[in-house]
Amino acid sequence: MPPLRIAIDAMGGDYGPRATVTGTALALAERPNASATLYGRHHLIDDELSRLPATLAHVRERIDFVEAGDCLPVDMTPSRILRDVPSGSLHASLVALRDGEAKACVSGEHTGAIMALARRHVGMLSAVSRPAISAAIPTVSHRPCYMLDLGANVDARAEHLVDFAFMGAAMVRLVDNVSLPRVGLLNVGTESSKGERRVREADAMLRASGSSHIEYVGYVEGDGLFIGNTDVAVCDGMVGNVALKGSEGLARMLGERLQAEFQTGWYARVVGRLAAPVLRRFLQELNPVRYNGASFLGLRATVVKSHGSARAEGFAYAVRRAVDEAAMNLPDRLMS
């Protein structure tokens, strides 16, 4: 079987090739069926490749690279992207995906930029009315909950929410091996009479669907996201985006406060030094490494966004996700 090739935007994200090159190598070490082509500044990628640790030397032969310019200018808005269709590393990797040279693409660029260029180059599945962005969040049960949409759409209608429910469930079933995904609709309460009209309509449609592919669990409230009794939580992109970014902001603040607490007074400082390994383990939970990678569902091919602030380990997570989605032919089977 020819290896499954992933197109990597090597320049996107806060750390560029410093994160993407090692991250890609780390992922390939765990996915022997995959290979990668890195798109970006030739000399920067080459430089990072030459510095790969010896433990990753065996994956080097599965990594190619192609000169493809830089990441997007920081002020590049989605509207400007659609107008100007800028060249560069993201553009080049999406074109490779479009032309069948790769089966999936990973980028650390901004969500809006990736979505705009991916829709243009890769296109949408005809059966899907709207694309959606999904990411996994950690839960108390240690089984992740996939939330969607996270901002591909605002003003989603009831039928879009229903599509998101089935797309999310298909992803979880195929890629994460959950045989009967539990799917919930985010709402302001669990009463059937509560909430936005579109959410109530989507609830009625999901109840009526009688699909044997999902276990529809009804409404889920915001705090329910982290409890782990639903595998897929469906909402409009505005709600999901604010809730997810809010969670990231809160986690960051709490991480800073925890560290500050261990700097306040001599006793706390001494204990803080002793507690450092334990705290480090905990702070790992707060950073975007775990479950890094947002899936763009509804496109004709697999596109995964890595968090802009991800380092090599986090980027590796996003690449593994892309490999796993592409290996399952997720886009083709999304509406099954």
Next chain:
Amino acid sequence: MPPLRIAIDAMGGDYGPRATVTGTALALAERPNASATLYGRHHLIDDELSRLPATLAHVRERIDFVEAGDCLPVDMTPSRILRDVPSGSLHASLVALRDGEAKACVSGEHTGAIMALARRHVGMLSAVSRPAISAAIPTVSHRPCYMLDLGANVDARAEHLVDFAFMGAAMVRLVDNVSLPRVGLLNVGTESSKGERRVREADAMLRASGSSHIEYVGYVEGDGLFIGNTDVAVCDGMVGNVALKGSEGLARMLGERLQAEFQTGWYARVVGRLAAPVLRRFLQELNPVRYNGASFLGLRATVVKSHGSARAEGFAYAVRRAVDEAAMNLPDRLMS
């Protein structure tokens, strides 16, 4: 000046009189201009009053109580409440507010129940199109950010969002002494072309308003909530509700994980014992005591909801908030 009387629903919330009686006394100790009437089960309230610590004996004379039945049945939905108008402690305290026997009301009942009964008994300000619920969230800057709406409305239109902006700003200006509140609109990005139509319309209306009472800062993203560069963050009730409850769920999960991390292995357990006072300080940040109290804006009189899981200290925070809002005549000045 006659003392400012607060009607307390003594039975609402997870702990009933065990939290509300001491909580009320704690608040009165810090607000010498206020007195309170507790509504609920006579013997339970009397019992708790007799157990008040000696340090609170001096406020005892400012506390009355009135037999008023129990809290609402747990299965009492807002729709049933509107149909049946159940009696009990919440009903009695809102009737006292309506009849001018008190200037504010505090309850730990469910938001939907309080809102439904308060709209019925207390009524809405005629100048306000829709009521809104607001609560303060902690920020990195240690200056709170007030978010609204948190679920009084779903499907808010642009003009409602603008009303929320001015109501939130008036509250912060009058009660929290922020002379020129910075007001932002929650959105999926900071670009002017992005986001829901109603949010973009509200943005245009706020920019055009030229009000000298607020400093409109434009769009705020979810993670911006915790940064502290806005005093009031405005959104639809669906977005605010999911984001706030999501934050609560995340904080709870992280608190549990942090404690679990210090239980894993003998070294962590030993260090955990040494770190206990520092961790306790940190975990305080995660519980709903701090900034407890959601304000119902747009009603004819001050109504504050205490978090259901609040204990005495948390309840005291909500009572202080009610005293401060009533002392400023916030309802009358809300649309100024």
